[in-house]
Amino acid sequence: MTTQLALLAMLGALNSGRISAAAPVSVVDRRGALTVCVGALLVTIAFFAWVSAPVIDALGVSEPDARIAAGIALLVVAIRDMAAPGPMPQPGLGGSLAGLVPMMVPVAFTPAVAALAIAIGAESGVVGTVGVAVPALLLITVVVVLAIPPSWLSWITRSTALLAAVAGVLVTLDGVRSI
Amino acid sequence: MRTLRNRLGRALLGWILVFGVMAVAVHPEDCRTPTAIEIDLAAEAAVGWFGANIETEGRFLYRYDRDRRVDEGGYNEPRHGGVLWALFQAERAGVPGAAGIADQGLGWALDRIQPTPIGPAFGEGVRLQTGSSALLLAALDERRALTGDTQHDTLMIGLGRTLAAAINDDGALDATIHRDSGPMGDRSAFFPGEALWALARLHITFPDEKFDEPALRLGRYIVEERDEVERPWPPISDHWVAYAFETMDRWPDAPSIDFPARAWIDRQLGLLGLQVRYESQRVGGITTLTRGHNASGSGVGTLGEGIGNWLELDSRTGLLGRDRDALVERGACAVGLLVDRQARSDDPRTNGAWFRLGDTQMDDQQHALSALLLMRGHLPT
Secondary structure: OOHHHHHHHHHHHOOHHHHHHOOOOOHHHHHHHHHHHHHHHHHHHHHHHHOHHHHHHHHOOOHHHHHHHHHHHHHHHHHHHHHOOOOOOOOOOOHHHHHHHHHHHHHHOOHHHHHHHHHHHHHHHHHHHHHHHHHHHHHHHHHHHOOOOHHHHHHHHHHHHHHHHHHHHHHHHHHHHOO | OOOHHHHHHHHHHHHHHHHHHHHHHOOOOOOOOOOHHHHHHHHHHHHHHHHHOEOOOOOEOOEEEOOOOEEOOOOOHHHHHHHHHHHHHHHHOOOOOHHHHHHHHHHHHHOOEEEEOOEEEEOOOOEEEHHHHHHHHHHHHHHHHHHOOOOOHHHHHHHHHHHHHOEOOOOOEOOEEEOOOEEOOOOOOOHHHHHHHHHHHHHHHOHHHOOHHHHHHHHHHHHHHHHHHOOOOOOOOOHHHHHHHHHHOOOOOOOOOOHHHHHHHHHHHHHHHHHHHHHHOOOOOOHHHHHOOOOOHHHHHHHHHHHHHHHHHHHHHOOOOOHHHHHHHHHHHHHHHHHHHOOOOOOOOOOOOOOEOOEEEHHHHHHHHHHHHHHHHHOOO
16 A cells, blocks of 8 residues: 555544544633544554554454455445534543543544554554554644534535545555555 | 443444454455475375376366266367476476376377468367467477477477467467468467467577567567457456566566566456455355355466466566565465365375366366476475
8 A cells, every 4th residue: 555545544534524523612621632532543543553463463364455454444434424414522521531432432433443554554564554644633633623613524524534435445446456 | 312322332333334344355364385295295196186087098087076976078178288288397396207197198189280271280170279289389398398309399380380370460369270261360368378478488499480579479469458459357367478478588588577568467466466365265154155165276276377477587587576475475375275175085086186166177287286386486484
């Protein structure tokens, strides 16, 4: 998988519109939750990239097949994001912990993110995976901090989902065509 | 009103659903690297199958149903030529007795050399397939390299000229030569690769006969036009062209691999990798529903042959770069599958053979044997 494709896939998987929609309304809570969410995502993605090789070995699949799985997961999640209504801040934990629930789980950290972190991690290592995740996390930060109105968020969510669907197909094809 | 527990429960269901879809799309691969001894034993058993199943006039048992214990008849001359090649290859690789069996089979083929308007060709009846002559030619050339016997040189050059004459100006190869009227303008999926390989071999053995020109014309057509013109979909892996490229690289004036060729090779490598990965996911049970039944011995064997030849070419040229390790892994997996799936039995029509749904064909043993021998030197350490 090229770096560009990995970047595109991670931008699509970490849907900034959906994550922002799940953030608390209060400005103080919102910023605290954002910090927790982005930090938790960074650690989790790095962890999945770190364990990617043993996970792939344990599952008995090859790296190209891991990419196929990641591409399919991304496509399924993208279709859900295009069709389903945007998430709400409630029910969820209060204050900064909203960064964990609902922002991190269940909104940001999807099977697509986990599968992508494993697929990219197996090929590019922890640093490479975190490297392609950082722009997506920065975008999340910008969208959440700007507190974009819901009508715009919906547009961002669906555009990002469309991007994710395209990336999902491309990642799947990349796995299919690989040796 | 939704509670936090409901929300997380729904998310968990979503994860299970997505992983369910992923599990259907991607299965564990049942791959292992066989030892050199296992490969040698499997190759000997395959040669043994040919020895046990050759008729007195030199024809082999073609198709056998082990469940009904029935010889299902039929025959295929290109595959006869392919079997001879694999047996001479086996003898050169150190499998004793293979050349003796091949010589018996060679007699049957030599009795079926017929004159046509464009030269001698191998086959029965009036419609002679160019693939038959090509693979017989490859077998004769392998025999010549093995024994130093030059008695068939005139026939080899004649067959080579026939193949060259069956190549059109655009590089396409006619699949059939009518005994009385010559090339018939039809096409075949694998004969071009077989003819290219045969001509490439001839250019090494008889460099003054100028077989390189038709070979290059045919090779150019295969790489740049054939897939679009003759069979746009689905793409197939062509192990014979891998043999041909490996051979052409040994020409004293070896052609360079330019961009169209490199792009074509990359597509082939991807196909080979995908097919091996897919095949290795067929472990029976529920995977029969999602992946179907095991491929035939010839199906898996051709993958090993293709990979073995590209690896051989890479070991001289470094063509594959970082892809080599992955290709070695796939090739080892292919021969691992062959070793594990080879039948052992008291029935000489079964022992040493590869079966799919209870049937084996002689080309199952041919391709599997060649794959084992080609990959033996490229197993991961």
